[in-house]
Amino acid sequence: MNTGEAAERGSFFKRIDGVVNGARSGGSQVDRKPIRRNSLRAGSCEGSFWRRTSRQDVQKVLMAARHYDRANKGHGKRNGPLGGIALEVLALFANLVNFKSGRLDPSLDYITEKLCRSRDAVVRALKALRDHGFLDWLRRFEPAPHEGRGPQVRQVSNAYRLSAPKRALALLGRWAGRPAAPDDDQAARRDRAAMEAEHVKTLDLAGLAAFKIEDSDLAKALSLMGKAIDLRESAKRTEYQSTSYSYAGS
Structure with a gap:
């Protein structure tokens, strides 16, 4: 230059x-x-x-x-x-x-x-x-x-x-999405507990097992058990409703 x-x-x-x-x-x-x-x-x-x-x-x-x-x-x-x-x-x-x-x-x-x-x-x-x-x-x-x-x-x-x-x-x-750090604030702990409680209300038995249990194998076993219980309860309700309709029609 x-x-x-x-x-x-x-x-x-x-x-x-x-x-x-x-x-x-x-x-x-x-x-x-x-x-x-x-x-x-x-x-x-x-x-x-x-x-x-x-x-x-x-x-x-x-x-x-x-x-x-x-x-x-x-x-x-x-x-x-x-x-x-x-x-x-x-x-x-x-x-x-x-x-x-x-x-x-x-x-x-x-x-x-x-x-x-x-x-x-x-x-x-x-x-x-x-x-x-x-x-x-x-x-x-x-x-x-x-x-x-x-x-x-x-x-x-x-x-x-x-x-x-x-x-x-x-x-x-x-x-x-990560473990909680130690926290001495009572209000924050109450907020977290409230959020978890709201989430738990939306879960079926299988989802509740997966949410509560840290061990993946145990959670899987309990999840399968929960699904079986849900299916059994659902079948009972269906059978009950069917029987009720039969009595009502006779």
């Missing part, structure tokens, strides 16, 4: 820096807000950031956040470390995320409008979610063509990604 090319290349990058800092190449002030630090070009940074997810995984993040907020609420405090608005934001994101691609990039204006919350309140909620490990994001910019010399860019919405820290997933016990 000769001296002229090097000078031209250096001049180009200086103009780029000027745009990112909110100034035109000639030094005149730009009418738009400056690009925020650490912003990446939209369309070039999300591929390794967004991850495929599922409704079950997203609901797990929501449940973990609620339990975490409740378990870490200080005595006499109205809210936990996340707060009600942060949980509202998380619930909104759970409805917006694309399960197949992981895409999640609502604008701040969209979030505030949907939740009917102030901009400052939403910004604080987003920060709380990120600080406690339930959310991460990338700042992004995109080209914005304009008349005149020099490139121009503008800030666009962040790319968001939901997550759940291990300490929060531990509060879910078996519902997190």
